[in-house]
Amino acid sequence: MKYTLTLAIVALTLDTAVASPLNVEARQQGSGAGPYAPGTYKTDNSLQGHTIYYPTKNTGSEKLPVLVWGNGACSTDGRSNSALLQNIASYGFLAIAEGGPNGGGSSNAQTMKQAIDWVTNNAGKGAYANVDASKIMAAGFSCGGVEAIDNIWDSRVDTIGVISSGLLSNTSAARDWRKPILFVLGGQGDIAFQNGERDFKNLAQGVPSWKGNIPVGHGGTLGDANGGRFGKAILNWMLWTMKGNTQAASYFTSGYQADGYQVETHDLNLPISSISQLSAIYPEMSTTIAIVSIGQMGLGIAQLLKAHDYRVITNISARSDATKSRAESAGIELFDTDEELVRSCDYILSIVPPRDAIATAKRVEVALANGRDRGGKQLYYLDLNAISPSTVKTMARSFEQNAPGLRFVDGGIIGGPPSPSESETNGWKRPSVPLSGPHPLHSAPVSGTHLAEVLNTRYLGAELGTASGLKCCFAALSKGFTALALQSFTTASSLGVLNPLLEYMDVYNIGARQKAERGVVGCTGKAYRWVEEMNQIGACFEEEGGWKGDAKVFREIASVFQGLADVVEREGKDEMGDVEGVVGVLGEGLRKERT
Missing domain, CATH: 3.40.50.720 (NAD(P)-binding Rossmann-like Domain)
Structure with missing residues (x-):
């Protein structure tokens, strides 16, 4: 189902019906407040070093969009933010955290990409038949937020969540981002406050984004039940952008006020309410x-x-x-x-x-x-x-x-x-x-x-080596033939029989004449490039084809092109517009070298 209401209209419609959109703290605590609660977690041998959160109640025909989550401090404890992730799962999402339950060690952007790869390979199959790999959000807290940013370039990622985080280097890169972005920051006491503020300000016009600040410090309320107010913003963003939930959408125009957020937005007043419509309006970041x-x-x-x-x-x-x-x-x-x-x-x-x-x-x-x-x-x-x-x-x-x-x-x-x-x-x-x-x-x-x-x-x-070898085999025929034509036509010209040669080719091999003439005229500006190419072809035939010393013929062909390149450099190409011109200038150049 697609929604076409603007956020502004949605807000006016829903504010009269609900005081606080999706008040996730009003229901159950700890294991999620969503309709598919409780949310729980597991590990899977096919995705080592990650924890998978999922709803325990059957979602029926409803597909599960995906959140890949990076932990603070680059931690690989998959339960670092379990309250948040269990709650998100309870609303009909699959959430994947870096690291196994209570795991040790550190993560990086590749750890998050492993989860994205796994989703791509397993969604729609077996136990993950209802997982929707076409809707993926990458998000994380602190270091995990940087990892999410690093994966913004992945075409499979639809939207990004930057939680108490921001770029640490190459700080102008935010100008190139072209995906919907959620910023949740903990105010002046958040050590990543300035980073997130800067990145938000650097976004290009037309990139839909929402930045919410509450004075709760680094990581804010992530440790509270269901992730607290930070968790509420993350959940509503996911419900809006990946499920087209208009009630969740109103959180970003007015519902946030009840949670004390100071808010800035970019381009949220457009006819968009789901990723399918966002992608129609905003192109992928330019590759x-x-x-x-x-x-x-x-x-x-x-x-x-x-x-x-x-x-x-x-x-x-x-x-x-x-x-x-x-x-x-x-x-x-x-x-x-x-x-x-x-x-x-x-x-x-x-x-x-x-x-x-x-x-x-x-x-x-x-x-x-x-x-x-x-x-x-x-x-x-x-x-x-x-x-x-x-x-x-x-x-x-x-x-x-x-x-x-x-x-x-x-x-x-x-x-x-x-x-x-x-x-x-x-x-x-x-x-x-x-x-x-x-x-x-x-x-x-x-x-x-x-x-x-x-x-x-x-x-x-x-x-x-397969592709380069194929190129060598092809060029040996095409450019090797051109080298033979250069020698044949130049020699015929010196003997005064170029025209009879061309006439015989018209009668007995017209295709060869056309190819030879194109090659001879067309190679004058390229001959210098072809010298080393012939040497490379010889190496290919010697090493891969088993011709050993017999492949030295291509060193001789290289000398043909070197001779032409030397003449072109010395005499120029002005008189080489046709076959007669090429062989005339080349033949004269060769005679000068002999004398």
Whole structure:
């Protein structure tokens, strides 16, 4: 059921009927006051290190939205806030606390993510058949609130609860949040008061949020029956945003007054009363993709991503003014340092000449080591360069050692840069992007499925090197053929038989002529990139194909492209607009080298 009343109308309607919406303390104490009380808890072997709170009464056909809860002091005692969580469960929710009952040790954002992953994998099955994985709130007290904030980037999380908490580092990050947020603070005596106040003020316009303050100090009333007044705000927020309960909604316009809250709000006077409507009005937080670097392919992919509402950033501080202007005209945001870049993005796409692939990966390693905390955001690194499987594996091992939290994806690009096309069903002509490795892009928590579709990816399996190997095999045929065409056409031109050669190709192999001409004319500006690519292909065929020394042919092909690159650098491309021009300039350049 969907509700379309504005909060303002709801408040006017309900204030005449109820003095204090959902007075949770008026019924039973300790094990919950909801219609499905008592709430209780258990552990499950499939979710080690967590405590699961659930209603003991049958909820019938009513689904259970989910709260994942982080404890104060990063505690892993799953009963730290049992009064609050049992009460929430009694209203028809599943609540998962970090840590087992009376557990020891400490938690982090990954501990909370484990609970989210578990919900995704188990909701709708067996004992959890009535759990609704489409409605998840991440919330927590103090350190647990920071963990909830860290998980705001997870696309499965619908809303956030920040309880006596706030950002500890990267304090401007709240400007990028785009999900409904509840702040409950304990007034000036709350050690997290200033943090929460600052984060609330930093929210962008249009983000629905409610901040309530009562002078009860850090953690406030969480230890009281049912979580006390803090618990009442949390419960009503969940009932409103995840169950569309209009009575609970009125708490945030007037009901809070009876509890002594000092309140500030953002954008709660809109026609919204459930997560389903919130998501229709407020888009997901813009997924941020860093592209290194903005060459022809990088620019095309950036334009494709921008057309699908992704935020694209890059660091081209060392590049020419023309490159910067090209990036800015495409709506790409420019950063001055790699540290800023890696802190701000969800994904890095490495699209550089093969000779620069390892150096680019090292730049990212150094930036991650030197930069500030990313606030729990998971970073994916997609190497889309034309390199051998062994180079990919070397790169992956280096990341594992020096940036262990990074998710490395092996990939390649087959085809030309993306471009708008009315003839394509999705409006774009796109290359194919094969991917492989243990971290599938389509399973990434932040827009992974959508991004994988937009980039036209094909997942080949969990083995690193599979995707890059496929790229090598494909390029050996396409670019290897171009190298043969360069030699054939240049030699024919020197002999004065280029036109007869082309005429014979028209008769006996017209497809080969068209492909050869496209390759010869199109490779002049790319030859310098292809030199190392040929070396990488040779390494792939030697190591993976068993060709050993026979793969040295690709070192010779690399020399062909190096020769063309040298001529282009020396003579320019002005006279290389067609086959005759390319082979004429190249042939003359080769003759000069011989003499």
